[in-house]
Amino acid sequence: MSFGAIVVMEFGLELGLGFGTSSLLLSLSSLRCLCLSVRILGRLWLSDDLGLGLGTISLLLSLSSLRCLSSLRCLCSLSVRILGRLDAKMDLLELDEDSLMEIFSYFCFNELLLLSSVCKRFLYISQRHLRKxxxxxxxxxxxxxxxxxxxxxxxxxxxxxxxxxxxxxxxxxxxxxxxxxxxxxxxxxxxxxxxxxxxxxxxxxxxxxxxxxxxxxxxxxxxxxxxxxxxxxxxxxxxxxxxxxxxxxxxxxxxxxxxxxxxxxxxxxxxxxxxxxxxxxxxxxxxxxxxxxxxxxxxxxxxxxxxxxxxxxxxxxxxxxxxxxxxxxxxxxxxx
Structure with missing residues (x-):
């Protein structure tokens, strides 16, 4: 196992995700987005107020190559348990604009284009990233x-x-x-x-x-x-x-x-x-x-x-x- 993979597993365990869940998260991330896994998990480890559930993170990682647009649409309607001390449920579309801007910052040009076609709100967020x-x-x-x-x-x-x-x-x-x-x-x-x-x-x-x-x-x-x-x-x-x-x-x-x-x-x-x-x-x-x-x-x-x-x-x-x-x-x- 590479050093990067070990770091992903370590962060996952620190977050209380369990060995099996951390392994699943690791398997969902391709070699290309391994650094992305480390960055996202590292950010969550340092701060618990981003409001992303495990399901959302896993899907974001698995969709880093955006092979399946239908899966992306499922992501938008998926309710997940927020990490940290909160017990509430949150839909990805209910996240505030800053949180969505943070998530979208991990996607490349072609991925942002696909995200823009999901709904008007995603189009607006994608345009903010692409307008440069x-x-x-x-x-x-x-x-x-x-x-x-x-x-x-x-x-x-x-x-x-x-x-x-x-x-x-x-x-x-x-x-x-x-x-x-x-x-x-x-x-x-x-x-x-x-x-x-x-x-x-x-x-x-x-x-x-x-x-x-x-x-x-x-x-x-x-x-x-x-x-x-x-x-x-x-x-x-x-x-x-x-x-x-x-x-x-x-x-x-x-x-x-x-x-x-x-x-x-x-x-x-x-x-x-x-x-x-x-x-x-x-x-x-x-x-x-x-x-x-x-x-x-x-x-x-x-x-x-x-x-x-x-x-x-x-x-x-x-x-x-x-x-x-x-x-x-x-x-x-x-x-x-």
Whole structure:
């Protein structure tokens, strides 16, 4: 028996759980959560006012990998005898918020997501733990490998969405269309405070851009690089809402000719525009647009076949627009 296992047994006996019960508690904890067993039992040994019963602790440990959601629901309705001097019964849902926050602190990201789906109170507690994740990157490969990815995505965006400030995703040109639509719909439904949106290497059509238009009300930075955009779909998207964008990056979209600039007059706060590697882009199409984009300071039109012929457009009419951009770079918490 390892040292950690001996410590678990010792704490269990100190609490008066008995050898058999301590053994059961030990068997319920996998090797991965052995330290968790020690920490929980150690805390209870030092203080008897946490209010957790043996049944609750055992189930929490056994559910540390959350293999069975039905067992978790049983946990919520289980009445247990409180340790210490009290003889009362207590349901886990009757614990005060501080106690639940303490319990939930032992769970990892994916475990908190599952807990959030049990009831509204668990959702609130999970959100309090997860709200420190403001910049989130969705791991496509991990999500695509899940049989229950619709439920997983719903839990992710329900828990993180309200406080999420930045989201990044790269799915690849060949990806599950249903999964793509789930991501788009959840973004639109739950991420009402989003400031940064990055979707790369993912084909986006009108079907995807129209739901995402609701996010334009809060977005300051948008990156749709290498998304196979067309003038029609992008133009409709950008004109659909008042904009507060400061940076727009749409590099690597070879089908863009520049027609999307026509009648686009809402980019009044735009400061940087990345159009690099849009090989067919006609820079001359930007002329009318530049008359309304008064805050524009920098443009990247690298590799446009029309650049040499029309690059003076950025100095025309007293403009002083630099060639080359410096877009913000964020760090993301990645999961899936």
């Amino acid at each position: 994740i403001r910049n989130f990157e969705l791991d496509y490969r991990s999500v695509a490998g899940r049989d229950n990815y619709p439920e997983y995505l719903r839990n992710v965006f329900t828990s993180l969405g309200p406080t999420m400030e930045a989201f990044r995703f790269s799915g690849g040109y060949i990806m599950d269309e249903t999964l793509k639509q789930h991501i788009v719909d959840n973004l639109a439904a739950h991420c009402s405070n989003l400031r940064y949106l990055t979707i790369n290497y993912t084909i986006l059509t009108e079907q995807h851009l129209r739901p995402l238009a609701v996010l334009l009300a809060t977005l300051h930075h948008l990156d749709l690089g290498r998304c196979d955009l067309t003038d029609e779909s992008l133009g409709e998207f950008l004109r659909s809402r008042p904009l507060h964008l400061r940076t727009l990056a749409i590099p690597g979209n070879p089908n863009l000719l520049g027609k999307f600039f026509n009648d686009w007059t809402t980019a009044r706060e735009l400061e940087q525009l990345d159009l690099s590697c849009c090989f067919s882009l006609n820079v001359q199409e930007m002329d009318e647009f530049l008359k309304t984009a008064k805050c524009l300071l920098a443009v990247d039109v690298t590799k446009s076949l029309w650049l040499e012929r029309n690059k003076d457009i950025f100095q025309k009419d007293g403009r002083s627009i630099m060639l080359g951009t410096s877009l913000p770079v964020l760090e993301y918490y990645k999961a899936g």
